[in-house]
Amino acid sequence: MFRISAVVAAVALATVTAAAPAWASGQVSVVHFDLAAHQQPENITLEPDGSADLTFNGARQVARVTRDGRITILAQLPGGVSGIVRTGDGTLYVNVNAGAQTGVYRLGHGAATLFAPLPAGFVNGLALDGRTLYATDSSAGQVWRIPLSTGKAAVWAQGGPLAKVSGFGSNGIKVHDGAVWVSNTDTGMLLRIPVRHDGSAGPIQTRATGLAxxxxxxxxxxxxxAAINSASRLAVIRPDGSHTIALTAADGLSNPTSIAVRGKSVYVASAAYRTQLDPNLLITRF
Incomplete structure (x- = not known):
């Protein structure tokens, strides 16, 4: 059972005391971004010191937000930026949607280069499993597998529960406990795809529903x-598939897109795509 227990140390351009829900104690720290500059965070990964690396989709940028609230632009990309991961040596990989230049880009030493070209669909979530990347295409309902050793992408799983209905199919993605997990935004499902011994995809399993x-x-x-984008909520999903709502718009969420956890600290990035109000990074403790 999760409970917010304390305040995270100041991690903001502006730190506010939010109206805490009944199960919370203390403050919530919030970094507010510039909507006019299209600083709408789409995805997040964390640095060892607790800084957050964010993709600003509309601004086509990757930014770092430090513990004292400083924002540094790390890279300007040729198209909209979505998923992001960090390897142990500090290299960042990001998904970019840019027509013929769509694919996974590698950021290192101040430069961004196309690492793995992908067909122009809508490349969205990105996950890392050791030396292997997995990327979702929300338009095609696919999961791509990309070894870091070669950068050669191949479709790993597709169709069925991964397919879109009208907007976004396979979206968020993580690797956990021997499987690749994927969210389908259109159907409101959380899916689990076992990784077989030979690296191929096992049968797609539905692990939670009702998450529109x-x-x-x-x-x-x-x-x-889980970030429930359209409803501005954070859902807690238990192993049996049941789920409850932990945070809402009343706590500062504004179309949340992604979440990261470091110890007891929880980072929630909100892009304000629909609300057009206060894109931000909210940080609290469970």
Whole structure:
């Protein structure tokens, strides 16, 4: 059972005391971004010092937000930027949608280069499993597998529960406990795809339903924390598929897109795509 227990140290351009829900104690720290500059965070990964690396989709940028609230633009990309992961040596990989230049880009030493070209669909979530990347295409209902050793992408899983209905199919993605987990935004499902011994995809399993508007998510032990974009909520999904709402717009969420966990700290990025109000990074503690 999760409970917010304390305030995270100041991690903001502006730190506010939110109206805390009944199960919360203390403050919530919030970094507010510039909507006019299209600073709408789509995805997140964390640095060892707790800084957050974010993709600003509309601005076509990757930015770093430090513990004292400083924002540094790390890269300007040729198209909209979505998923992001960090390897152990500090290299960042990001998904970019840019027509013929669509694919996974590698950021290192101040430069961004196309690492793995992908067909122009809508490349969205990105996950890392050791030396292998997995990327979702929300338009084609696919999961791509990309070894870091070669950068050669191949479709790993597709269709069925991954397919879109009218907007976004396979979206968020994480690797956990021998499987690739994927959210389908259109159907409101959380899916699990076992990784077989030979690296191929096993049968797609539905692990939770009734999550309309689910975007990206993360694991905290066996529990999933999911961003419910359209409803501006954070859902806590238990191993049996049941789920409850932990945070809402009243707590500062504004179309949340992605979540990261470091120890007891939980980072929730909100892009304000629909609300057009206060894109932000909310940080609290469970």
């Amino acid at each position: 508007g689910i975007d990206d998510f993360t694991f905290d032990g066996p529990v999933v924390l």
